[in-house]
Amino acid sequence: MSELHTPRSLIVTLYGAYGRGFPGPVPVAELIRLLGAVGVDAPAVRSCVSRLKRRGLLLPERTGTGAAGYALSPAARQLLDDGDRRVYGAPAGEKDGWVLAVFSVPEAERAKRHVLRSRLAGLGFGAAAPGVWIAPxxxxxxxxxxxxxxxxxPYVDLFRGEHLGYAATADAVARWWDLDRLAALHEAFLAEHAPVLAAWQARPPGDTPAEEAYRDYLLALDSWRHLPYADPGLPAGLLPDRWPGKRSAEVFRALHERLRDAGAEFAEDPVNSPA
Known part of the structure; x- marks a missing residue:
């Protein structure tokens, strides 16, 4: 397992990929089995689950058989639902325009200013000017x-609009986002997962063992789901030639189409659960 795939990230990815389809809370034994398939040991699973519970993202519940389990909180479900539009959606078009976040935080509450900037950056916004952030x-x-x-x-006003100049929009985008850093993230995804796709494409379509498909899909999704937040789907016409984001998106979609449903057979098979 790559050092980029942390236990906490993989648990969130698991719930996003398959956990919402469970008929009730995911049993702890199932979490241990499913995370074990991607190299996370039981103590790490329990530790990460405890942290996610303290953050209010997972809620402890008993399953129908009385076993200990964890369900997504409403806030966590909203996060994952919002994330679906990023992870599986199409990039923005140039005619879609922009959303502006204009904020002002009193000096007495400057800690909130830091949180606000951090969250906007985490959503993929670029800084257009002090207190003015922009995204598709x-x-x-x-x-x-x-x-x-x-x-x-209460500290933010949101606006929709289009960029009218004076600089060319592509030049402005290159100021608002660190495109070299974003390109490097796409290249890293391709280096890890393009060979995995090539190996699957060399196999017959029916040769898709469930556990192997689950493992490769969960790792690919765990890598990919962070990318649309760093690179928030900037319009292709505003990006440099040979932008690697197009290729990385194609690789992820091909892995999704080949592996997701086959992986679900392993994720939803309680027969292999530990006692």
Whole structure:
């Protein structure tokens, strides 16, 4: 397992990929089995689950058989639902426009200013000017949900609009985002997962063992789901030639189509659960 795939990240990825389809809370034994398949040991699973519980993302519940389990909190489910639009959605088009977040935080509450900047950056916003952050307009709903959940909305005004100059929009985008860093993230994804896709494509379509498909898909999704937050789907026409984001998206979608459903057979098979 790559050092980039932390136990905490993999648990969140597991719930995003398959956990929402469980008929009730995911039993602890199942979490240990499913995370074990990607190299996470039982103590690490229990430790990460405890931290996610303290953060209010997982709620302890008993399963129908009385076993200990964990369900997603409403806030966590909203996070994953918002994330689906990023992870599986199409990049923005140039005509979609932009969403602007204009904020002002009193000096007495400057800690909230730091949190606000951090969250906007985490959502994929670029800094256009002090107190003015910008992102593709497709991120409006998720931005609104995030600011409301963190009780930061009183400090922010959101606007939709288009860039009218004076600089060319592509030049402005290169100022608002660190495109070299984003390109390096896409290249790293390709280095890890393009060979995995090539290996699957060399096999017959029916040769998709469930556990192997589950492992490769969960690791690919765990890598990919962070990318649309660093690179928030910037319009292709505003990016440099040979932008690696197009290729990385193609690799992820091909892995998703080949492996997701086959992996679900392993994720949803309680027969292999430990006693």
């Amino acid at each position: 307009a497709t991120l409006y709903e998720e931005t609104r949900h995030t600011l409301e959940r963190l009780e930061l909305s």
